[in-house]
Amino acid sequence: MTAAGVSVVIATRDRPELLRRAMAGILSQDYEGPINVILVFDRSEPDTSLVAKDPHRSVAVTTNSHSPGLAGARNTGIAAATQPWVAFCDDDDEWLPGKLKAQMGALSAAPSCQFATTGVFINYEGTDTARIPDPQKVTHYGFLRDRMTEVHPSSFVAATELLRQLGGIDEDLPGGYAEDYDLLLRASDRTEIAVVAEPLVRIYWHGASFFFERWKMIDDALEYLVAKHPDFQSVPAGMARVRGQQAVAQAAVGERRRALTTAMGVARLNWREPRWVVALGVAAGLPANRVLQLLHRFGKGI
Secondary structure, X not given: OOOOOEEEEEEEOOOHHHHHHHHHHHHOOOOOOOEEEEEEEOOOOOOHHHOXXXXXXXXXXXXXOOXXXXXXXXXXXXXXXXXXEEEEOOOOOEEOOOHHHHHHHHHHHOOOXXXXXXXXXXXXXXXXXXXXXXXXXXXXXXXXXXXXXXXXXXXXXXXXXXXXXXXXXXXXXXXXXXXXXXXXXXXXXXXXXXXXXXXXXXXXXXXXXOOOXXXXXXXXXXXXXXXXXXXXXXXXXXXXXXXXXXXXXXXXXXXXXHHHHHXXXXXXXXXXXXXXHHHHHHHOOOOHHHHHHHHHHOOOOO
């Protein structure tokens, strides 16, 4: 039986050296099926020298034909996909050996699953921290309760048809923040998710990340997300987590009174949620970027 083909979408902008590292990790995979890499250049000049015609390991180059940003670039890639499966990899991340073979094997063993993920290494300032998702928690309810940052988009493999039926990536999310989380919420409501409980992707966290310290945008995006997914109302711990993130973001931009109101609401929803305490600290003068940097050292975020 011929192994199913995979289209791998890499959205990229002005990071040629990192892009080549990401491509090397993908093209060196030992998966026996064909891999189509689709490089989507977003608001930058496409590098056509990267095109490769090998049908077993091809590379196509295109430009973002949707809205500017990561969501639009990924949708451009989904539209261009010619294989039955689509995978994503951020241009500054790296697939590790055996990643795709393990995932496609897991999908083959679970025909009801149209989506798969793996564990990751979070690399911050040169130090790797392994983050492994618990397969029992990778469910729609689980994602409402917890974002599970270990379920990272650079590990996603999904049926092309599923992504198209879902409408692709939401391009209306403010700043594109949490577009991967939104996709997980929608996908997990439609299909089970296969989990390879090994760290098979290296995620590089650094201050150059588009979302690093963009607090107002984060607050707006989370408000949009809660409105879009009313299921949050049925999971108080999940709602408290998201509102706690908003409280921190509000405090970080100096909206002290609003942050305190949001934080107190979080405490009423779930007093065990630590973000309301963090928000109080930031409102009192604790630098939010220092908090974020400390969390990143342990492979965590706000």
